Amino acid sequence: MSKTDDTKLIERCMHGDREAFEALLVEYEKPVFNAAFRMLNNRDDARDVTQTVFLKVFQNFAQFDPSRRFFSWIYRITLNESINWLGKENRLEPLLHETADEGKGPDEEVESARVSAEVQAALMTITTDYRTVVILKHFLGCSYVEISEILDVPEKTVKSRLYTARQQLKDALVGLN
Amino acid sequence: MAIEQKYSDLINADIDGDISVAEKTELEAYLAENAEGKALHDELASLCATLEGVEQEEPPTFMRHIIMNSVPPTRAKEESPGFLQILLATPALKYAATFAAGVVLALSIVSSDQLSNQAFDSVTGLVGTVADPVQANLEGSFALNEPAIAGTVSLRSAGSLLILDFDLVATDYTEIEAEYSDRTIWFNGFAQLESDDTTVSAETGRVRLGMEGKRRYAVYLHNQGGRETTVNLSFKVDGDVVHESTLDYVPEK
8 A cells, every 4th residue: 555545544544534444454454463473473462462553553643643654653553562562471482492393294384384483483582673673674574764764763773683683583593493 | 704794784785685786796706705605695595585485474353343343433424413313412302212212122022031033123223323312321341352253242321221232243153141130120122233133032131142243233221220230241152152251330329
């Protein structure tokens, strides 16, 4: 969806238009859920965070800066909510091998699930700062500039974090295998 | 030997396609002479391909419905009120209209302990017109987010009227039982929006409903004297309870 389309929908949302809000929900529920899932490694937690994100968005449309892109705003809320969620009740993150040993078999689906689980297990070994840039770059397809805007850090910092994160992910995946 | 930071950065930039022609030439010359650098380039390229290839997770089926149920309703367009709206704007008339509708509903349905939904075809659509004009207080609500059924149920009060609003989606046929602790409360009516196939039966102390798919409906209870009560709700699919909740009505003192 283009920035113009988003802007029109947001204008309608600011007037309490539920249909416009549902259109945004349809567009963004999957990336928001996936970002939360990759941050938290738990579908139930990701669902709760996604619900919270969309409610916050609905309640705070007035605070949205129309000169910025909507996805920057909603992804930032998603990542902040996920990090807050991780901080709650000293949640323990899953053990490295908890999901990575699942699903060895001949089928492509099983192989795909195995790779996904291994990547997720590796993601959970790196800090949230590094995990965040990996998710934005590789799971949400954001550019350096967009990541810089979402995280409100210089582009140079984005690159530095991303490069370090990749190195750590690579090492973690080697360790898993 | 460790790879210089400069070349490590160039390798990453190359993988991301964020490299100038001059930098690319420099990197290629470096990789041609440095096996360790070449290995890192290959490993990181492979890692990025793996990350890009990970399939996206599908969000839970009912998540969108639950989110939409959590946001406030669309504001009505500002239009000149019609004659009926002007009449209903008067609180006493609002209540009278509600009471009249309740009486009609009650006369239609309370003559039998076991009721068929067929009796309610004529009242389909009354949820909005009966409930909305009433100055009803929200007493409580809960959200369901089970694999088989999701949505919201709320309890409102208006004088001696208790209104249970259901806004649910069920993948399979679901039986719902609303049992109220105060046995003097009696079933006063039922109305549904957008559909007419939710089944309902009532007996002393409880109402049973049956539904499948996306349904919106309301159950009206007469609570003479506005006594405190608890409504216990259970949701069953194939005989198994999938969700239980309670809603309390506590009169203001």
